[in-house]
Amino acid sequence: xxxxxxxxxxxxxxxxxxxxxxxxxxxxxxxxxxxxxxxxxxxxxxxxxxxxxxxxxxxxxxxxxxxxxxxxxxxxxxxxxxxxxxxxxxxxxxxxxxxxxxxxxxxxxxxxxxxxxxxxxxxxxxxxxxxxxxxxxxxxxxxxxxxxxxxxxxxxxxxxxxxxxxxxxxxxxxxxxxxxxxxxxxxxxxxxxxxxxxxxxxxxxxxxxxxxxxxxxxxxxxxxxxxxxxxxxxxxxxxxxxxxxxxxxxxxxxxxxxxxxxxxxxxxxxxxxxxxxxxxxxxxxxxxxxxxxxxxxxxxxxxxxxxxxxxxxxxxxxxxxxxxxxxxxxxxxxxxxxxxxxxxxxxxxxxxxxxxxxxxxxxxxxxxxxxxxxxxxxxxxxxxxxxxxxxxxxxxxxxxxxxxxxxxxxxxxxxxxxxxxxxxxxxxxxxxxxxxxxxxxxxxxxxxxxxxxxxxxxxxxxxxxxxxxxxxxxxxxxxxxxxxxxxxxxxxxxxxxxx
Amino acid sequence: xxxxxxxxxxxxxxxxxxxxxxxxxxxxxxxxxxxxxxxxxxxxxxxxxxxxxxxxxxxxxxxxxxxxxxxxxxxxxxxxxxxxxxxxxxxxxxxxxxxxxxxxxxxxxxxxxxxxxxxxxxxxxxxxxxxxxxxxxxxxxxxxxxxxxxxxxxxxxxxxxxxxxx
Numbered sequence: 001x002x003x004x005x006x007x008x009x010x011x012x013x014x015x016x017x018x019x020x021x022x023x024x025x026x027x028x029x030x031x032x033x034x035x036x037x038x039x040x041x042x043x044x045x046x047x048x049x050x051x052x053x054x055x056x057x058x059x060x061x062x063x064x065x066x067x068x069x070x071x072x073x074x075x076x077x078x079x080x081x082x083x084x085x086x087x088x089x090x091x092x093x094x095x096x097x098x099x100x101x102x103x104x105x106x107x108x109x110x111x112x113x114x115x116x117x118x119x120x121x122x123x124x125x126x127x128x129x130x131x132x133x134x135x136x137x138x139x140x141x142x143x144x145x146x147x148x149x150x151x152x153x154x155x156x157x158x159x160x161x162x163x164x165x166x167x168x169x170x171x172x173x174x175x176x177x178x179x180x181x182x183x184x185x186x187x188x189x190x191x192x193x194x195x196x197x198x199x200x201x202x203x204x205x206x207x208x209x210x211x212x213x214x215x216x217x218x219x220x221x222x223x224x225x226x227x228x229x230x231x232x233x234x235x236x237x238x239x240x241x242x243x244x245x246x247x248x249x250x251x252x253x254x255x256x257x258x259x260x261x262x263x264x265x266x267x268x269x270x271x272x273x274x275x276x277x278x279x280x281x282x283x284x285x286x287x288x289x290x291x292x293x294x295x296x297x298x299x300x301x302x303x304x305x306x307x308x309x310x311x312x313x314x315x316x317x318x319x320x321x322x323x324x325x326x327x328x329x330x331x332x333x334x335x336x337x338x339x340x341x342x343x344x345x346x347x348x349x350x351x352x353x354x355x356x357x358x359x360x361x362x363x364x365x366x367x368x369x370x371x372x373x374x375x376x377x378x379x380x381x382x383x384x385x386x387x388x389x390x391x392x393x394x395x396x397x398x399x400x401x402x403x404x405x406x407x408x409x410x411x412x413x414x415x416x417x418x419x420x421x422x423x424x425x426x427x428x429x430x431x432x433x434x435x436x437x438x439x440x441x442x443x444x445x446x447x448x449x450x451x452x453x454x455x456x457x458x459x460x461x462x463x464x465x466x467x468x469x470x471x472x473x474x475x476x477x478x479x480x481x482x483x484x485x486x487x488x489x490x491x492x493x494x495x496x497x498x499x
Numbered sequence: 500x501x502x503x504x505x506x507x508x509x510x511x512x513x514x515x516x517x518x519x520x521x522x523x524x525x526x527x528x529x530x531x532x533x534x535x536x537x538x539x540x541x542x543x544x545x546x547x548x549x550x551x552x553x554x555x556x557x558x559x560x561x562x563x564x565x566x567x568x569x570x571x572x573x574x575x576x577x578x579x580x581x582x583x584x585x586x587x588x589x590x591x592x593x594x595x596x597x598x599x600x601x602x603x604x605x606x607x608x609x610x611x612x613x614x615x616x617x618x619x620x621x622x623x624x625x626x627x628x629x630x631x632x633x634x635x636x637x638x639x640x641x642x643x644x645x646x647x648x649x650x651x652x653x654x655x656x657x658x659x660x661x662x663x664x665x
Contacts, residue, residue, distance in 0.1 A: 346571055357540035358555060375540070409569060414541035414555045417564075424569045452570035456552075458531070461504045462524055463543050463554035464563035464574035465513045466535050469500060471558075472578075473518070 003027050003078045003102060003318050007071040008042065009092075010082030011061060012372035013388060014294070015042035018080045021310035030074045032067060034060035036380040041372050048074055055382040061085045064092050068099045078102040078317060080310075084384065087293040088115055104317040106271050106292045113267045114290040117161050118199050123266050124287040129259045132157075132278060132286040134201025145182055145200060146175060152202045158182060160189030161197035166236025168192060171203055204286065206438040208279040209233065210245050211291075212260035213301045215312055216269050221322040223329050224257035225305050228274075228297055231437040232426065234349070234446065239419065240426060241297035242336045243304050246397060246435030247283060256285055257326075263290060272298075272313050296339070296386065299370060303335035303393040334400040335393045338408065338423045340371075341385040345422035346451040353381035358414030362407035366393045366400075379416055387418065397435070401427060425449055503582035505575040510582060580604065580657075584634050599636060599662040601655040605629030610651055612662065616644045624662050625649060638664065 005028040008015045019029045019042060031046030036055035043049040050070045053060035060066075062085055071079055079096045081104070086092040090111040096103040105111070114120045118138055124131050133152045138161050139145045149156045149172065158181055160168025168189030170181040182198065190196040208231045216222040229245030230238045248256070260275035267290065274295050276288040298309045307329070316322070342352045359375040371388030373379065379387060392407055394400030408424045426432055429445055452460075503510045514525040524531045534546035545552040554567040565572045577585065580603040609626035612618060618638045627634050646663035649655060 357557065358538075358542045360542060412542050412553065412555050412566075414557050414566075421566065421569055421571050452572050454570075456567045456570050457506060457572065458526065458529075459545065459547070459552050459554060459567050460565040460570070460572035460574055461506060461511055461513060461526060462531060462533055462547075463545060463552075463556050463565050463567065464572075464576050465502050465504050465515060465524065466522060466533070466543070466545075467541075467556045467558065467563055468502060468576040469515045469522075470537060472500065 001102075001319050003314060005030060005074070005076045006078040006080055006104070006314075007032065007067070007074065007076040007101075008046065008080050008082065009061070009067050010080070010085055010087075011037055011040055011042055011383065012386065013041075013370050014082040014084075014296070014372075015040075016045055016372055017370055018082060018310055019045050021308065021314060025311065025314060027078075027314065030071065030076050032061070032070055034382070036382050039377065041374055041377065050074065055380065057085060057383065064089075064095050067092075068095050068101070071096075071101055072099055076101065078104055078314075080104040080313070081293065083293050083296055088291070090115060102317050104271070104313050106269050106273060110267045110269045111292045114269075114273075114292050115162060117159060117163065117289050118197075120263075120267075120289055121199075121287070124263055127259075127262045127266050129263055129287045130285060132201045132204060132288070135199045138197035138199055139182070142179055142182060145178055148200055149175065149178060152200070155203040155205070157201050157203040158185040158198050159201065160185065160193055160195070161199055162193040162195040163189055166233075168198065169236055204278045204280050206281070206440040207231075208245070208247060208437060209238075209276065209288075209439055210248060210256070210279050210285065211274050211276040211295070212256050213295075213298070213309070214257075214260050214264045214269070214273050214275060215307075215309075215316070215322060216261075216264055216271065216273070217316050217322045218270050218319055219321045221325070222261050222265060222269075223322060223324065223326045224260050225301050225307060225309075225329060226253055226331055227256060228295075228300055229437060230297060231439050232432070232442060233439050234442045236439075238297065239339050239442070240336065240423065240432075241300055242334065242397075242400070243300040244331060244334065246437065247279065252283065252285075259285075259287070263287065271316050272309050296389070297337050299368060299389060299391045300335040300337045303368070303391060304331045304333055305329060306332070333393055333395050334397045335391060336400045336404050336427075337389055337391045338404060338427070339386055339419065340388040340390055340411070340413070340423075341419045342379045342387045342416045343385050343419055344417035345419055345446075345449065347417065351381065351385050352417035353379045354416045355379075356413060356415045358412060360410070360412040361388070362390060362410040364407070364410070366403050367407045368392070373413075387413075387416075398433075401433060421451070422446070422449060501579040502576050503579050505577075505582075506572060510586070512579065580629060584629060598660050599624060599664070601627060601657055601659045601661055603627065603629050603634075604656050605634070605654070607649045607651055607653045607655060607661075608633060610647060610649060612644045612647060614644050614647055618642060618644065618664070627655065636661070640664075 007030040008018045022029045029046040031042045031049040032052045033043045081087040090108040093103045093108040155173045158170040170185040172181045185198045186196040213225040228243045230241045232240035274291040277285040279285045344352045355378045361369045368391040373387045392403040500515045502513045516523045522533045536544045543554045557564045563574045605627040608628045611623045622638045642664040645665045649661045
């Protein structure tokens with residue numbers, strides 16, 4: 001079976017990523033868009049695009065019936081869910097299959113088995129994959145939570161059974177915090193996932209977050225593509241990812257990869273998936289959960305393995321065998337990804353929607369940009385703040401770090417605030433450079449993060465005054481600053497140069 | 500043109516001259532020769548003594564947000580007269596010793612003292628209308644008025660002596 005026309009049930013950079021993979025394989029693409037996304041890049045890039053409703057996702061990108069209907073009417077034969085929205089919704093996968101559409105992702109049963117974190121933990125236990133001590137069932141009452149927490153020992157972590165992305169998660173340091181945290185986690189889980197079930201596990205202090213990418217075909221073939229280090233998180237939201245991990249060697253990679261494949265196989269998994277592990281200071285790893293979709297951070301794996309994950313997803317969905325085995329998978333060099341979010345790192349990390357008046361993305365050797373933005377694009381206020389992902393590859397970690405610093409310095413966004421200046425500070429931090437990573441690292445670095453250290457105060461004054469001077473003179477008949485065309489810019493400027 | 504650029508609560512007087520991409524800026528005792536190009540919307544290329552800087556400038560509610568060299572600055576830029584009105588319109592007009600000079604161009608709308616009057620610190624001396632705002636100039640310290648050189652309706656320029664105290 002060959003896929004001919006695919007509907008991308010998503011938006012933003014991931015929709016663009018999927019469209020690119022389709023185009024390279026001669027698959028026609030159908031975009032969908034909410035009223036807020038008429039001018040979004042994925043709409044501009046797809047072969048066809050259809051409106052699906054008002055801006056709130058619940059009225060557009062989460063409308064299963066609408067999406068299936070659009071796919072059918074556009075004559076699509078496949079649907080790619082991207083990540084987020086309906087990507088891990090078994091009912092959506094079922095609806096696609098029922099409508100005769102190929103769902104580019106795992107079978108609904110596998111989504112269901114892994115989507116409920118308590119059932120996923122049972123599978124991991126049965127497969128003898130190490131797990132953080134905790135409950136295998138959702139917590140029924142406050143009393144049960146108290147008893148169980150006392151048994152496994154504080155600190156404990158409360159997690160939404162249907163959760164993901166850090167929502168519905170609460171660290172509980174002592175019994176006095178338990179009742180309040182339980183209430184908060186339940187209400188957050190209910191709002192985010194429509195299910196208030198939470199479970200409990202021992203909190204690993206300052207853990208690393210390391211995940212394994214797996215690829216499984218429909219013929220029993222399965223490989224892992226090594227790990228991604230995702231410890232750099234702010235409030236459980238990943239900000240920087242890399243592959244390989246500075247704390248994983250070949251032996252550990254093989255053990256973790258083998259464990260991940262065992263879990264995926266037991267769940268009847270097909271297509272690309274990710275098994276997440278926590279790692280303690282002694283490099284013991286514990287099964288956390290399985291994400292039954294493409295991850296935001298998949299490009300770092302692509303950069304070090306040379307395997308195009310979306311292409312593989314499409315091939316697998318079309319019924320093709322992997323065509324290679326574990327020993328054929330090799331890793332080369334080091335890749336780092338930074339998430340460029342429309343957030344103000346110096347203003348409480350609040351979302352910063354608005355129009356991008358100026359944009360110059362980074363490029364050059366070893367640099368990849370997966371973006372959903374362009375100059376003149378207005379970042380809507382309704383969705384995730386992820387605007388673009390900047391990925392670099394280097395022969396080793398030190399090279400990749402220097403390259404990322406160089407690329408971040410080149411990347412200019414005017415009009416909305418972004419995470420770029422914070423990313424530069426984190427990547428350049430001695431702990432990051434030394435590979436001393438943990439999920440607690442940002443909690444230590446960020447409070448000391450200042451908008452500036454005064455290194456360029458005079459230049460800032462000059463630029464601001466010249467901007468005002470130009471404005472004043474534009475109002476007057478004679479012109480202000482000359483506007484350079486692109487060619488003059490290319491000739492005259494060394495972008496990203498610093499003083 | 501003279502501006503006051505306020506960064507982190509400190510005002511810096513910046514004088515700008517020139518045009519067509521070449522500017523001379525004077526900040527305090529420092530003179531900066533700047534070759535500037537406004538490229539894409541808000542992305543500036545500055546060549547200063549051969550050193551290349553790229554600064555992103557966006558105007559947000561009157562404050563310039565400037566990103567340069569991985570640092571983010573918020574700079575409020577005002578024409579100097581406007582800055583004076585905003586910051587000194589009330590109190591410190593008579594600050595510099597015995598002679599009260601007009602700090603900005605405008606029109607005298609009120610003269611509150613006559614020669615021989617005794618004033619206390621904070622008493623209004625004159626009112627200047629400038630940029631559609633009435634700006635009161637007050638005595639910085641107690642003293643006796645020896646001279647009043649302005650009258651209502653008169654235009655004044657910066658530096659003009661308005662009142663002399665003893």
